[in-house]
Every structure is written in C-alpha cells, then in structure tokens.
Amino acid sequence: MGGISAEREVSLSSGRMCAAALREAGYTVVEVDAGRDLAQRLAALRPDVVFNALHGRWGEDGAVQGLLEWLGIRYTHSGVLSSALAMDKQRTKDIYRAAGLPVVESRLACKAEVRARHVLTPPYVVKPYNEGSSVGVWMVADENNGPPQLDDAMPEVVMVEAFAPGRELTASVLGDRALTVTDILTEGWYDYDAKYKVGGSRHVVPAELPAEIFDACLDYALRAHQALGCRGLSRTDFRWDEARGLDGLVLLETNTQPGMTPTSLSPEQAAVCGISFPELVHWLVEDASCPR
Secondary structure, eight states, X not given: OOOSXXXXXXXXXXXXXXXXXXXXXXXXXXXXXXXXXXHHHHHHHOXXXXXXXXXXXXXXXXXXXXXXXXXXXXXXSOOHHHHHHHHSHXXXXXXXXXXXXXXXXXXXXXXXXXXXXXXXXXXXXXXXXXXXXXXXXXXXXXXXXXXXXXOTTSOSEXXXXXXXXXXXXXEEEETTEEEEEEEEEOSSOOOHXXXXXXXSXXXXXXXXXXXXXXXXXXXXXXXXXXXXXXXXXXXXXXXXXXXXXXXGEEEEEEESSOOOSTTOHHHHHHXXXXXXXXHHHHHHHHHOBXXX
C-alpha cells in the first residue's frame, strides 16, 4: 500500500481498509508502505500472498507485478502484461478496437504540440496516458479558448481524446463474472475530488438504465477484462450519450486495481451482488497466483 505514485494517499486509504477486512476474514496481515526498499522487505517477510493495494504508476502498471514474479510471491489482481497494457490508455484503446469494443478518437501527442494548437477539434480531453484517478486531466471545451497551456507537471507525451458526452457509468468484473453497473452522478467533471472526497459524487447502483444499455455495459466490461488478459477484479468505465442509444455507449478505460476506499465503486458493486467486503478480499487472496 502507499507507494510513490501520485495516487499514494488513495492507496494508503485502500490499504488500511483492505488490511482490516483481511484480518476480519481470518488472515494474518502485515501492512507494507512500499518504498524503494520493497524488494528487500518482501524478501525478509516471505509472505504467502501479497494483497496489492497499490494504485498508479509502479503499483498497477506491471512494475511491482514483475518484482513479485521475480521473487516468486503470489499476488492479487492482474499480471505483468495486462497491468501494463491497461495502464497505457492508448494501447488499451487499441485492444478495445481489436476486440470490437466502441471507443472515441484519440491519439498521443507531444506536450509542446498540444500547447501550440488544437490536436483534435474541441471539445476534447488531455491527460497523462499512464496515470489513473483522473490525475492531471484537462478539459478543452471551446475552440475560442485556444489550446490548453499544460503545466510542467504533465509528462512530455500526453493523450488527447475526443470528449464523450453523457452519463458516467462503470461496471466491475470479478473472475469471469460481470457484477453490476453504477451510474455516477456529479455536479461537474468526475475528477479526483469527485472520486475520493466524501460527498464528491453520488452512486446509483444498480444503475437505472434501459435493459439494452445495462446488459451492454456488463458484456463490454467482461469482454474488455478478457481482451486485456485481466485476472481477479477489474472495473471498466463508460460514457453514455442517451440521445444516441446503444451507439452512444463508449468505453473509456479499464482499471486493473480498482480503489478499495470507503467511496470506491467495486466494493459497492460487490455488496449489491451479495459479496461483503471481507468476502471480496478473501476471494481475491484465494485467487492470487504468480502467472507467467
């Protein structure tokens, strides 16, 4: 838990919640705040299983998964390749397209190019292609406002994506089962604060949607999980433009390490499906392996 990414605080919150639930489920738990000495600490601890509650770069992009593979330690959630693919938003879209899943136009561009001109016709979104939790997202709504003047904290290569209007939906997959769909209601953009601050958003779960859209979300989430080679728990996010019906439903991204905070979506969806939080973390631990 914790780690060194921009999502450190979220990961600490996830880790504390998971540790408490794992103890309730009967496991002996050691909480490890992952630093540069992680390999040495794991070698000394020699755990039976690592419950990976890290978020962001190094924790869910295949890096720590590779370390655990090298050490021969079983771990929860997805393996090296699927973690790396899902964390790279542009490669994720390439895999979606190959699997016949609907996405909006997007491309990678240098930060200097994005500052100089509109890379896509507004409205569009600019974001790091390898971060989560809506870290560093810029909305460009009107051509008259000019291109975004990205700050120095943004990486040199960013992802530029056509804005998908409509409702924010998400569906989790546990193993080979899509759980349910959540409709996420906010007063504006579903940004970092909306995701993690109490009262930042309201979740309607199960989402009140036409059966065709609800079923399509479940189908698409499971197909995305399988196309990326995910394991354990994943969550796929959508936007749905009601005016266009099924044609208005598009995939945004798949999260291979869904949040486990008090306001997180996947535990909430599991609970609606009759899976308590201790039961969920128990399932993930027993599912843990060391894939090659």
